[in-house]
Amino acid sequence: MAVSETEVFVCNNCMINADIYDLWLKGNSVSEATKHQQNKVSLKKFGATLDDLQSDIVDHYRLFAGLEEMLKTPPRLNHQLMYQFDPETVHMLIQKYYCFDASVMREIFGRKLGTRSRKDLDDISEETGVAVRSVRRQFENAKRVFKTVEELSGRLVDNIQSHYCLHEDLAKSYAAVVFISNNRFETGKKKLNYLSFEDFAACANYMISHWSYSSEECQHHEDMDVDMDRDFLLDLREVKVLMEREYAEEHRGLMLRALQPVMRERVLVEMDNNFRSISKTIITIANGLNHSKESRDIFIDIYEKLIEPWLLMSWTKADAKVFLTAFKDTALQLDVFRSNPKLVKVWERYMATFTPVVLRMYPR
Structure with a gap:
């Protein structure tokens, strides 16, 4: 008599319903989640009742509550033995829990x-x-x-x-x-x-x-x-040299020559008339980064002291970009920068962030 062989594979992997997990993460109660799923799933198709659906959601919520303590320290999920998950499920659980x-x-x-x-x-x-x-x-x-x-x-x-x-x-x-x-x-x-x-x-x-x-x-x-970087903030104090009358006037002249071919005449006139105050604002913000009380206001200072006046003068975001790029580049042409490589690096490091921050904040 022939003996048949049967292979049996037993798996206790936990199955996660991603939709129910999303509802739990969004703060829905069991009853709210049940109502949501009822509208989404055809119970008749699966021969299930509303009580079956609610019972399933209760089980999922109980599982999520049990997992939550581990989700607070995600590496634990990869080493715990209480729940069996494949790597993809662990990744999904963590990413969704920390999404906001x-x-x-x-x-x-x-x-x-x-x-x-x-x-x-x-x-x-x-x-x-x-x-x-x-x-x-x-x-x-x-x-x-x-x-x-x-x-x-x-x-x-x-x-x-x-x-x-x-x-x-x-x-x-x-x-x-x-x-x-x-x-x-x-x-x-x-x-x-x-x-x-x-x-x-x-x-x-x-x-x-x-x-x-x-x-x-x-x-x-x-x-x-x-x-x-505290050393960088201390070094930034040296850019105050741009506020000295001699260098401020030379910087202004370099700006006019650089912008005349590329900037609208009306904007160029306003830039010329307001150059000293604009330059002072940019340098003052740089110097203020070294003082926590002043650095806290960097976003409101940029808006009130730069962006708001520029908007009143009808500057576009493109105008602001052209100005800030030229402001950085022309400063490097001054003797005080050309004779001080360290000051050049500090200035470029500052403007490499200041310019994109201002442009990101500029209303679209």
């Missing part, structure tokens, strides 16, 4: 990420239309990432990726949150309401790339790049 609504993070930006800020979560929920449970998760994630990396040496994005297993784009977004919060930059003024989270994040990442300890020009890469 840009409108919520825009409100969190610049706030002190401490316990007292939690009283504002209801207001943020009402302002953004995002469920308060989701707002709380996003706030706690930002706070947790900040606390983890604020004292670590090395590149901020690398630290966030290694501790939270996030893809680079998401890590850069959190780096911007950490950098702006650590430096207490003012982002909540009414005049800055037109700027989005993405605008501030782009500006913060420009600063991290050129003004922090992770900048290629920095000599102390081992230091924390949640802070700006």
Whole structure:
């Protein structure tokens, strides 16, 4: 009698319904999630009842609650034995847990990420239309990432990726949150309401790339790049030489010659008439970066003292770009720069970030 052989494979991998996970992350209750899924799934097709659907969602929510503590320290998910997930599922769980609504993070930006800020979560929920449970998760994630990396040496994005297993784009977004919060930059003024989270994040990442300890020009890469490079900020004081009458007049003359072929006549006249005040503003902002009280106002200073006057003079974003490019290049033609290579590097390092920050902030 022939004996048949049967191979049996037993697997206890946990299955995650990504749609239900999204509903949980958005702060939906079980009943809200059930109603949402009822409208999306044909129960008759699967021979299921509404109670079956709700029971399934309850099971998923219980699983997510059990996973949440591990999600707070993502590397644990790769080493725990309680739940069996394939690598793709682990990646999805982590990335989605740390994703956020840009409108919520825009409100969190610049706030002190401490316990007292939690009283504002209801207001943020009402302002953004995002469920308060989701707002709380996003706030706690930002706070947790900040606390983890604020004292670590090395590149901020690398630290966030290694501790939270996030893809680079998401890590850069959190780096911007950490950098702006650590430096207490003012982002909540009414005049800055037109700027989005993405605008501030782009500006913060420009600063991290050129003004922090992770900048290629920095000599102390081992230091924390949640802070700006202190040596660079001290050296920036030397650019005040551009405010001296002799160099200011020469700089103005070089600007007129450089811009005459490329700038509209009306804009050129306004530039000429206002050059001293514009130059003083750019240099004063540079000097103020060395003082925490003044550096906190960099965004509002750029808007009120540069962008707002330029808008009143009908300057376009293109006009601003042409001016700032020429302002940087013509300064390098002055003898005081040509005889001081160190000053040249400091000036180029400053303007390499200042110019794109101003242009990113310039209303479209």
